Amino acid sequence: MAFGKGSRPVLLCSASADYIIVWDVEHCQKRVKEGKVAAGVVIGTLLGEVVHLSFCFSDERVAACSGATVYILSSKRNEVISTFTGHLGPLTSAEFCPWNKDILITTSEDRTFKVWDLRTEAVCYQSFVLSASPLLSACFVEETRQLITGSTDGQVWSFSLNDDHKCHLVTKMDLQKMEKRHHTHQETVRHQAGGAEQSDEDNVETAKPVIQMASCGSFTDTGNEQQNVGPCRDNSCLCIGSSDGLYVVDLATSELLTVLYFKDDPNLSIELARSWSISPGRNNSMVFLVTSLFTPSVALLELNLCDLEMIGARGEGLSVFPSSPPLPESPLNAQFKKKEPSLPKKKGGTKEQPLVFHTKVKSSGYTTTPRRNMFSPKTNIQKNPSSNRATKNTGLLLRDYPADKAAPTIPHSHLSVTDKPVNCLHYSGDGKQILCGLGDSSVLLYKSSLTGDPAVYTGHDKPVSSVSWSLSRQCWLSASEDRSLRIWANGSKEPAIIMGNNSISKPIRGAQFYYLDKFLLFASGPSLYLHLYDVDTTHDNIKRYQQRSSVKLAKCFTTTSSTDITALSAVNDFLSYIVLLCGSDRSIQVFDMNRSAVVSQLPDAHSRAAHCITQNKGSMFSTQAPDSYNLFLTSAVTDGVKIWDLRTLRCVRRYENHVNRCLPCSSAISPCGRFIATGSEDNSAYVYDIRSSSVLHKLQKHSDTVLSVTFNPATPELLTGTLDGKLRLFQPSSGARLSHDTTAAVHSIPYMTGV
Numbered sequence: 001m002a003f004g005k006g007s008r009p010v011l012l013c014s015a016s017a018d019y020i021i022v023w024d025v026e027h028c029q030k031r032v033k034e035g036k037v038a039a040g041v042v043i044g045t046l047l048g049e050v051v052h053l054s055f056c057f058s059d060e061r062v063a064a065c066s067g068a069t070v071y072i073l074s075s076k077r078n079e080v081i082s083t084f085t086g087h088l089g090p091l092t093s094a095e096f097c098p099w100n101k102d103i104l105i106t107t108s109e110d111r112t113f114k115v116w117d118l119r120t121e122a123v124c125y126q127s128f129v130l131s132a133s134p135l136l137s138a139c140f141v142e143e144t145r146q147l148i149t150g151s152t153d154g155q156v157w158s159f160s161l162n163d164d165h166k167c168h169l170v171t172k173m174d175l176q177k178m179e180k181r182h183h184t185h186q187e188t189v190r191h192q193a194g195g196a197e198q199s200d201e202d203n204v205e206t207a208k209p210v211i212q213m214a215s216c217g218s219f220t221d222t223g224n225e226q227q228n229v230g231p232c233r234d235n236s237c238l239c240i241g242s243s244d245g246l247y248v249v250d251l252a253t254s255e256l257l258t259v260l261y262f263k264d265d266p267n268l269s270i271e272l273a274r275s276w277s278i279s280p281g282r283n284n285s286m287v288f289l290v291t292s293l294f295t296p297s298v299a300l301l302e303l304n305l306c307d308l309e310m311i312g313a314r315g316e317g318l319s320v321f322p323s324s325p326p327l328p329e330s331p332l333n334a335q336f337k338k339k340e341p342s343l344p345k346k347k348g349g350t351k352e353q354p355l356v357f358h359t360k361v362k363s364s365g366y367t368t369t370p371r372r373n374m375f376s377p378k379t380n381i382q383k384n385p386s387s388n389r390a391t392k393n394t395g396l397l398l399r400d401y402p403a404d405k406a407a408p409t410i411p412h413s414h415l416s417v418t419d420k421p422v423n424c425l426h427y428s429g430d431g432k433q434i435l436c437g438l439g440d441s442s443v444l445l446y447k448s449s450l451t452g453d454p455a456v457y458t459g460h461d462k463p464v465s466s467v468s469w470s471l472s473r474q475c476w477l478s479a480s481e482d483r484s485l486r487i488w489a490n491g492s493k494e495p496a497i498i499m500g501n502n503s504i505s506k507p508i509r510g511a512q513f514y515y516l517d518k519f520l521l522f523a524s525g526p527s528l529y530l531h532l533y534d535v536d537t538t539h540d541n542i543k544r545y546q547q548r549s550s551v552k553l554a555k556c557f558t559t560t561s562s563t564d565i566t567a568l569s570a571v572n573d574f575l576s577y578i579v580l581l582c583g584s585d586r587s588i589q590v591f592d593m594n595r596s597a598v599v600s601q602l603p604d605a606h607s608r609a610a611h612c613i614t615q616n617k618g619s620m621f622s623t624q625a626p627d628s629y630n631l632f633l634t635s636a637v638t639d640g641v642k643i644w645d646l647r648t649l650r651c652v653r654r655y656e657n658h659v660n661r662c663l664p665c666s667s668a669i670s671p672c673g674r675f676i677a678t679g680s681e682d683n684s685a686y687v688y689d690i691r692s693s694s695v696l697h698k699l700q701k702h703s704d705t706v707l708s709v710t711f712n713p714a715t716p717e718l719l720t721g722t723l724d725g726k727l728r729l730f731q732p733s734s735g736a737r738l739s740h741d742t743t744a745a746v747h748s749i750p751y752m753t754g755v
Contacts, residue, residue, distance in 0.1 A: 002053035002062075003279060004075075011075065013043075013053050013062055020044035020053075020064055022075050043073045044080070056096040063104060065091035070106050072118065082121055086114060092135060098142045103165065105147055109134035113149050115165055124165035131155050139213040141238075141251065144692060146170060148238065148251075150210025156240070158251060160694045170694050171656055173254050175208040175240065175247060181604065182256040188603045212241040212276035216248075216286065216305060239286065239303070241276030246288065246301070252693060253642070253651040260303075269297045318590060318600060318646050320576045320615070320629050330594045331555035332515060332577070334532055401622035401714065403672045407687045408711075408718040408730040409697045415450050415727040421463070422708050422721025424666075426476075428469045429573075429620060431714025435476060436721065437464030443478050448712060450729055459486060459495060468512040471572055475535050479511035479522060487520075487549070489537045496535045496549045510568035510613075515593075516575060519554065523565035528557040528581065528591065560598050561585055567613045569632065573620070578646070580632060582610040588634065590646070602649050606636035611664040619671040619713030628673045635660070635667045641678050643690070657695045658686040663705055663723070670711045677718055679706035685720045699730060 004011030010025040021040040028038035048066040055062055061081065064071045067090055072081040089110035097103035103124070104116040111134055115125040133153040140147050140161075147167065150156045154175035159167040216237035236252040245261040262270050270292040277289040288301040326332045420439035427434050427448065436444040436454075441462055445455040460480035469476045475496065479485045484500035485508055500508065504524045511522035520531040536548040559565060559581065567582040577594040586609050590600040612635040618624050630646040640656030658665070658680035665679030675696070676688040685706045687697040699720070708721035718730040 001277070002055060003277070004055045004059040005057045006059045011055065011059055013055065013075070014040075015044075015047075015050035015053055015064060017049060018046060020047065020050065020062070020073065022062070041076065042078050043075060044071065045078065047071055052091065052093045054093070054095055056101060057098050058101065061096070063094040063096065065094050065106070067091070068108070070094045070104070072104070082118065084116055084121065086123060086126075087112070089134070093137050095138050095140060097147075097161070098140050099145065103161075105138050105140075105149075107135035107138050107149055111135060111151070113138060115147075115161070115167065117165070125167050127159075127167065130157055136210050137213050139215060139238075141215045141236075144236075144251075144694075146251075146694075148213060148215075150213060150240065152207070152209040154208035154210065154242070156210060156213075156238075156249075158693075168694065169657070171251075171254050171654065173249065175210070175242065178249065178254070178256040179208075179247075179259065182259065184604055206244060208242045208244065208247075210240055210242065211273065212278060214239050214278040214286070215251075237305075239278060239288075241273065241278065241288065241290070243272045243293070245273075246303070248303075252653040254654050254656075255651060260301075268299055269295065270299050318578065318630075318649070320571055320578050320646060321626070322575060322577050322594070324594075326577075326594050331530055331596060332518075332593055334530075334552075334554035336532055336534060336550070336552060399621065399714070401619060401671050402716060403622060403674075405672075405716040406732045407670075407675045407697055408716050408732045409687065409699060410731050410733050411699075411701070411728060412717075412731045413450050413729045415729075416725065417444060417727055418725035420725050421723045422725060422727065423464055424467050425708045425710040425719055425721055426467045426469055427710060427712055427719075428473050428476075429471060429713060430473060431619075431621075431712045433469075433473075434710075434719065435467040435469065435478075436727070437467040437478060438725065439463040441480060441482075443467060446727075448714075448717070450727060455493075457488060457493070459498075460484060465508065466511045470513045470517045472517055477511055477513070477520070479508040481507045483507055483524070485511055485520070485522060487533065487535060489535055492537065496537065497533060497547070497551055499531075499551060506564070509565055512568075512570065513572050514570050514579075516572065520551070521568070521570055521579065523568050523581070525564050526559045526562045528559070528565065528568070528579070530554045530556070530593070555596065557591070557596065559583060559589060560601065561587070563587075566609045566611055567634075569613045569615045571615060571617055571629070573617055580613055580615065580646075582613050582634060584609045586610070586636075588613075588644070588649075590649070600649055602644075605634060605644075605651075606639040606642070608636045608639055610634040610636045612666045614666075614668055616669045616673055618673065621714050622671040622673075624673045631669070631673075633667050633669060633676065635665065635678065637662060637664070641667050641676065641688075643676070653690075653693055655686075655688045655693055657688075657693075658682075658684070663707060665706065666708050668709050668711055670716075671713050672716075675711075677709040677711065679709050679720065681705045683722075685709055685718070687718070699728075702726070702728060 001014045012023045012025055014021055019042050021042050023040040031038050050064050050066050052065040060075055062073045062075050068087050069085045070091055071083055087108035087110050089108045092107050094106045102118045104118055107113045111129045111131055112127045114123050117124050131151045133151045135149050135151050138149040145161055146158050147161050148158050156173040158170040160170050161167055236250055238249045238251050240247040247259055248257045250257050262268050270290055272293040273290045274293040275291045279287045284305045286303045290299045418438055418440055422436055423439055424437040432448050434446045434448055441460040443457040443464055460482055462481035464478050464480050466479045475487055475489050477487045483504045486495040487497040489496045506525035509523045514521035520533050522529055532552040532554050534550045563583040563585040565581050566584055570579040577592050579591040581589040581591055586604050586606050588602040588605045589598050592599045614633045616628055616631040631643055633641055633643050635641050637660055642651045643653045645652050658678050659682045667678035669676055674690055676690055678686050680686055683702045685699040686695055689696045702722050703726050704722045704724040706720050706722055710719050716732045720728045
């Protein structure tokens with residue numbers, strides 16, 4: 001049986017071995033009250049054993065699956081509109097597309113699905129063999145233009161269905177793995193709260209067939225903005241009816257929100273389900289009709305979607321913006337001790353003086369060629385040329401980042417740097433220079449256009465792991481696998497500060513400037529170091545090898561679990577107390593520098609330790625909604641890219657169409673906050689729309705694995721670095737523009753509220 005999609009009249013279709021009948025429920029009730037026999041409209045006769053029925057969204061057509069054939073029937077008369085046969089096995093389900101009435105999807109026991117065009121009666125797309133088990137069910141998500149199918153072994157696939165009717169895999173989920181991660185997370189939360197651990201003696205692994213699926217977005221009241229603020233706000237919740245209970249999955253993150261088991265309710269007579277029927281309920285709820293597998297019993301369940309919204313709304317209330325001034329004992333108040341001026345001694349004889357009294361010695365001039373001309377007159381003098389040039393440059397610096405430009409996808413320039421990997425890239429704040437940390441232990445400084453010869457900086461003994469510009473652009477730093485860190489004054493070939501080697505026991509991770517260039521921040525092993533520094537660019541020709549710059553340790557912290565830090569991120573563009581740490585135990589820790597403590601911890605953030613963490617820092621040329629700065633990305637091998645909300649410490653979306661199996665491919669957020677770029681091991685870079693998990697662009701034709709990606713903070717440009725030492729610059733296509741709504745990315749991410 002299957003109910004129609006409309007609310008009036010309420011239609012019900014039933015099938016048996018002889019007839020398929022459509023019933024008008026209200027009309028049948030009226031006839032029964034009058035003492036008459038309820039009557040329906042026969043729309044099919046002797047079509048065989050029908051295993052699945054489905055109405056189209058206008059209730060004008062009905063799809064009936066019998067054997068390997070699907071019949072498209074009229075819901076008003078006994079008429080077979082069309083017949084489709086093409087699967088190698090019996091059909092299991094058929095569903096109409098909600099946004100295109102002429103598209104039908106069918107699933108079969110041959111482990112494939114087909115997309116049919118009802119007008120031409122031809123196959124638009126045929127999938128590959130998805131699993132070793134038959135496909136059982138399918139559904140559509142209209143808001144994201146995706147189709148979802150599930151199998152008998154608990155596998156769920158999400159595909160994007162474009163206008164060309166070609167399907168592209170967005171994500172793959174496993175109910176059993178999601179259930180294990182959910183239980184692990186629940187036990188961790190219970191343990192942190194001081195509760196008792198639950199015993200796993202009664203837990204027996206059973207098959208979890210995907211019997212029926214439905215998107216919560218199809219049933220939520222989109223007009224009620226007050227209630228629609230949780231994970232269902234983005235219509236990304238998927239209800240999956242299985243044999244042992246109801247699973248609610250967040251499609252944006254591929255994580256389990258909650259599980260409702262039959263065994264947990266002693267009043268429920270169903271232990272294992274045979275079939276599910278899902279319909280909208282009243283007051284923002286969903287109703288489930290479940291039949292038992294072994295006993296002749298039926299249960300009616302109701303799920304309140306507001307409960308799901310409360311699950312998604314829970315959080316720590318953290319923010320990158322400080323809410324109070326630094327505490328008196330905060331390490332952020334650290335300062336260099338002021339040197340007291342040394343006064344000359346009054347007593348004593350004449351002190352011996354060196355032959356040279358000055359730090360600089362003027363050459364006698366014997367080595368220079370004699371002057372041939374006494375003077376050369378200056379002619380054609382322009383009046384105030386410097387003022388015009390300064391005005392022009394100032395105009396370039398104050399130019400706003402074009403937020404309506406499309407993503408940079410057109411190759412502009414290609415450059416072969418070396419045969420070693422490009423490990424890291426970082427633009428200066430004005431977007432005019434780019435630092436390239438290479439695997440041959442050197443750093444190259446290019447113009448942002450990649451034109452001209454680069455400035456080469458050497459001194460490290462092992463590959464460079466991180467480079468970072470200061471906010472003032474007066475200096476930059478480089479860190480290497482040789483456990484050393486160097487700070488370079490812009491324009492100087494010699495480092496102003498050299499740190500590490502003997503004082504640091506493990507390689508440095510995530511070195512950067514912090515707190516408006518006041519501190520140096522980096523991690524080594526389980527320790528997080530905070531240093532004061534002072535770069536002195538003056539030179540003494542007599543003591544030229546003496547380092548005049550100074551460094552002072554302000555504070556050294558150790559992670560709570562004493563695990564090695566694999567990546568870190570902090571905001572330097574404005575004052576912020578928050579430092580984000582990724583550990584080798586696969587956790588994410590939120591460190592508050594003001595309180596010198598870990599204020600929150602998220603265990604098992606990835607299936608493996610994250611090697612990259614990136615915050616949405618924007619740039620001086622762009623403006624975003626304040627809530628957008630609480631977003632950050634993490635990347636892990638074999639586990640894709642996840643975007644998190646700092647305020648709730650929940651994953652709000654997942655991106656996993658790129659390939660990342662063994663190498664640390666980095667990811668980045670564009671200055672406008674609309675796009676996410678990540679490297680990939682299939683010699684491509686991927687650009688995602690931050691509002692969708694599907695791929696926006698795939699930038700191919702790289703010569704090797706793309707390790708590093710970064711966006712220009714001043715103009716829509718994307719720079720990629722590969723494993724074999726190649727740089728490629730991408731720009732947006734001319735004339736391609738997006739919507740002017742700069743807050744669209746914030747509003748479209750679950751659990752976020754715009755301002």
